[in-house]
Amino acid sequence: MQTKKVVSVLLAGVTTLSMAMPVLAANGDPNLVVTPDTLYSTPIEANSSVTLGLMPANAYYQRTGFDSEDAAKSGLKVDSINAGKGKIIENYAYGAKETADGWAGTVTITGAAGQYGPASLHIVNTNNTSAGIDMTVYVESAEDVADATGVTVKVKDCHNDTGMKVDGEDLTVAKAKGNSGNPFSNSEGAAQTYPTAGDALYSLMKEGEISFTQYGGYVSEISDTDGNKLSGYSSEDYTEYYGWYYCVIDGEGSKANIVEGSDIVSASVLPVDDNDTVVWAFGTEDEANNYFDEVLSAK
Structure with missing residues (x-):
């Protein structure tokens, strides 16, 4: 089904309308959104990894960010795998990066050897676990796949x-x-x-x-x-x-x-x-x- 597109479009619209409004960092804000350089559906090259950037957002989906590098490093958790278990290695590396919108947490995900296809992950803010987001990563194949x-x-x-x-x-x-x-x-x-x-x-x-x-x-x-x-x-x-x-x-x-x-x-x-x-x-x-x-x- 195509429901993720609806969410993406709505979030993009809200973010655009609110760009000029100043916002303050709040670790426990009610929403979790991607950084501008992160896709909702992200490829993992065969035998490789990908890093996703996520940060808190307020009720209007304005990015607010974590209030420090340490808060960002500890602010994210992969809570569950909705689909595609086995496509990725369930050993995630968490980090932080500073963006124009404030501090973001990062999650590095590695594709499983010999696999291809998508995995959907539910990632939450550890300061407010009701603030979560479903992200898709898809592992590209290392070998030719038959028609x-x-x-x-x-x-x-x-x-x-x-x-x-x-x-x-x-x-x-x-x-x-x-x-x-x-x-x-x-x-x-x-x-x-x-x-x-x-x-x-x-x-x-x-x-x-x-x-x-x-x-x-x-x-x-x-x-x-x-x-x-x-x-x-x-x-x-x-x-x-x-x-x-x-x-x-x-x-x-x-x-x-x-x-x-x-x-x-x-x-x-x-x-x-x-x-x-x-x-x-x-x-x-x-x-x-x-x-x-x-x-x-x-x-």
């Missing part, structure tokens, strides 16, 4: 009655690297070295059935050959979001299952395997989940 074959891709409008409904079967899904026509190729926030659920959408695009745009690894718009074009938007009171959500249904075994992590990380970092079904639905999260359940029950 996924026999993949089914479904796209459906579940909200606007446009009639958009496109199905593709027995598709081959290749990694983004070296595939210049793929919108995810060389894109920030998108895995390059293994086939993903996002790349599966490109496989349907190559069939001439759809086109799509993406930003930072998240699908923002899908169009069909009938001229329908659906992009994410919020209700006037910002209480509901309508956008593209996805899930992956495992094609292995006698019982179909939703693949771990497809409701947490972006499609552009989640690996897709032979015989998987990748389902894209436009609407609210509830409308999308209802369609996912419908497809799952039919397997």
Whole structure:
């Protein structure tokens, strides 16, 4: 599903509006946000590590920072792994760095040998553990990963009655690297070295059935050959979001299952395997989940 994009966009907007307002450091502030140089979805090169920067923020998501280097060094903790256990080594190095917004804590994460794919981590402020954030890291593969074959891709409008409904079967899904026509190729926030659920959408695009745009690894718009074009938007009171959500249904075994992590990380970092079904639905999260359940029950 694509819920992380909504959070990212809202936070970016709030931060921009509040840049000119002075703020004071407060170790226990109610929110935890990234430093400007840290992505919500960050690649780890094969056999390597990545360092994330995080800092406290006030109720308006203005960065306030820790009040000292020592506070920053002890201010973060990886509380849990939401998905992708085994993709990373669960031995984290904590540190600090000074930024234009104050002191930030750092967490260095190392990919596990021989692994590829995403891990979602819940990181908290040790001074206020209700101030937490979900961060995604994805491990790039050290070796060539075979194309996924026999993949089914479904796209459906579940909200606007446009009639958009496109199905593709027995598709081959290749990694983004070296595939210049793929919108995810060389894109920030998108895995390059293994086939993903996002790349599966490109496989349907190559069939001439759809086109799509993406930003930072998240699908923002899908169009069909009938001229329908659906992009994410919020209700006037910002209480509901309508956008593209996805899930992956495992094609292995006698019982179909939703693949771990497809409701947490972006499609552009989640690996897709032979015989998987990748389902894209436009609407609210509830409308999308209802369609996912419908497809799952039919397997």
